[in-house]
Amino acid sequence: MASxxxxxxxxxxxGGGQLVRVAVALAALTGAPLRIDNVRGNRQGxxxxxxxxxxxxxxxxxxxxxxxxVTGCSVGSKSFEFKAKLSPxxxxxxxIKVKAESVSSILLIFQAVLPFLLFAGDGTGSPITITIQGGxxxxxxxxFEYLDQVLLPSLERFGIxxxxxxxxxxxxxxxxxxxxxxxxxxxxxxxxxxxxxxxxEERGEITKVDxxxxxxxxxxxxxxxxxxxxxxLVFEDAxxxxxxxxxxxxxxxxxxxxxxxxxxxLRFGRDWLYDEKSKNKTLDDLSTxxxxxxxxELDVEVRKGGLADEYLQDQLVVFQALAExxxxxxxxxxxxxxxxxxxxxxxxPFGDGSTHTxxxxxxxxxxxxxxxxxxxxxxxxxxxxxxxxxxxxxxxDALEAVHME
Numbered sequence: 304m305a306s307x308x309x310x311x312x313x314x315x316x317x318g319g320g321q322l323v324r325v326a327v328a329l330a331a332l333t334g335a336p337l338r339i340d341n342v343r344g345n346r347q348g349x350x351x352x353x354x355x356x357x358x359x360x361x362x363x364x365x366x367x368x369x370x371x372x373v374t375g376c377s378v379g380s381k382s383f384e385f386k387a388k389l390s391p392x393x394x395x396x397x398x399i400k401v402k403a404e405s406v407s408s409i410l411l412i413f414q415a416v417l418p419f420l421l422f423a424g425d426g427t428g429s430p431i432t433i434t435i436q437g438g439x440x441x442x443x444x445x446x447f448e449y450l451d452q453v454l455l456p457s458l459e460r461f462g463i464x465x466x467x468x469x470x471x472x473x474x475x476x477x478x479x480x481x482x483x484x485x486x487x488x489x490x491x492x493x494x495x496x497x498x499x500x501x502x503x504e505e506r507g508e509i510t511k512v513d514x515x516x517x518x519x520x521x522x523x524x525x526x527x528x529x530x531x532x533x534x535x536l537v538f539e540d541a542x543x544x545x546x547x548x549x550x551x552x553x554x555x556x557x558x559x560x561x562x563x564x565x566x567x568x569l570r571f572g573r574d575w576l577y578d579e580k581s582k583n584k585t586l587d588d589l590s591t592x593x594x595x596x597x598x599x600e601l602d603v604e605v606r607k608g609g610l611a612d613e614y615l616q617d618q619l620v621v622f623q624a625l626a627e628x629x630x631x632x633x634x635x636x637x638x639x640x641x642x643x644x645x646x647x648x649x650x651x652p653f654g655d656g657s658t659h660t661x662x663x664x665x666x667x668x669x670x671x672x673x674x675x676x677x678x679x680x681x682x683x684x685x686x687x688x689x690x691x692x693x694x695x696x697x698x699x700d701a702l703e704a705v706h707m708e
Contacts, residue, residue: 311338315652324411341382342358362383364416366387367396371386372388401436405437409438442476448574502610504631516547518550537601541563559593561597563605627685630685635656637655
């Protein structure tokens with residue numbers, strides 16, 4: 304018997320694209336039929352509601368992989384349905400190419416398809432390559448640098464390793480330019496699970512700050528000077544190292560990322576794709592503004608005392624839910640020190656962290672009802688999904704007892 308439809312209101316929690324990405328990723332993986340109404344219902348004004356090109360690219364990519372029945376998958380659509388017919392183990396195409404229709408974030412598309420691809424082991428250990436064309440430095444999206452330096456190194460604690468290569472950049476600022484990134488994934492072996500993450504119980508001291516800047520050549524030296532000055536003021540005991548210095552080739556394209564490394568091996572990132580007026584500002588003014596903003600925001604993030612930065616925490620939720628065992632990845636000192644231990648209600652976005660984090664937990668709980676969250680999301684007891692239990696029929700039947708139309 305097929306499982307009943309999981310229905311989500313796209314206005315819940317953060318009410319944006321993350322809800323769509325997490326839901327479709329897990330629906331493709333588990334085979335649970337999915338319907339979302341009021342898609343991105345909390346996004347008004349210029350950002351608008353409904354599906355955007357990156358969401359359509361995510362849905363179509365996973366639909367192709369699962370031979371899914373899909374309705375409403377078009378830019379601007381306020382409702383859609385997704386019903387996968389094939390499991391990850393049935394994946395045939397292991398050299399996937401995705402081309403978004405605009406400068407859609409490559410990294411958000413990748414984020415949506417990665418969980419499915421991890422469970423697509425074929426018994427021979429053959430890798431999967433996925434090349435995505437779109438944007439690498441895009442407003443309201445994680446950058447290639449953040450994914451490369453923060454997210455993917457953090458996923459290695461779950462036993463997940465991804466090779467990545469930036470082929471060329473894509474920008475939403477200045478003349479729109481399509482970029483490309485290539486990823487190599489070794490899926491889990493049949494029966495294997497995402498392992499319980501080896502996450503430190505304390506943050507440790509900040510020992511190093513890695514700096515990445517992608518700005519016009521004429522701004523590189525003054526920005527380096529300003530960043531070293533600000534980092535020295537705030538993180539005086541940390542070594543600063545420039546790991547990426549690239550020419551953005553346009554005055555409207557200015558991007559900076561700081562990654563703080565701790566003595567416990569954790570990473571905290573903060574970045575900014577400059578979005579203010581630059582007319583009549585000197586190079587020193589621009590450099591000082593960029594440096595102060597990213598350093599101050601990184602300082603605020605670190606002072607929270609958590610074990611993951613705000614952006615990383617919400618991106619890890621899906622992997623916590625899928626992994627075996629228990630994980631504790633709080634975003635603040637208050638959450639670390641909490642020891643209530645009660646089981647959380649999951650009928651609405653819940654727990655510690657940003658609205659993206661609380662929404663991700665809620666969505667994951669609707670599609671993986673066997674996951675237990677405790678103490679306001681501080682503790683996750685994962686589903687321990689493997690490539691056998693993710694097959695459509697057995698797992699879909701298990702969902703039926705929890706979700707009613």
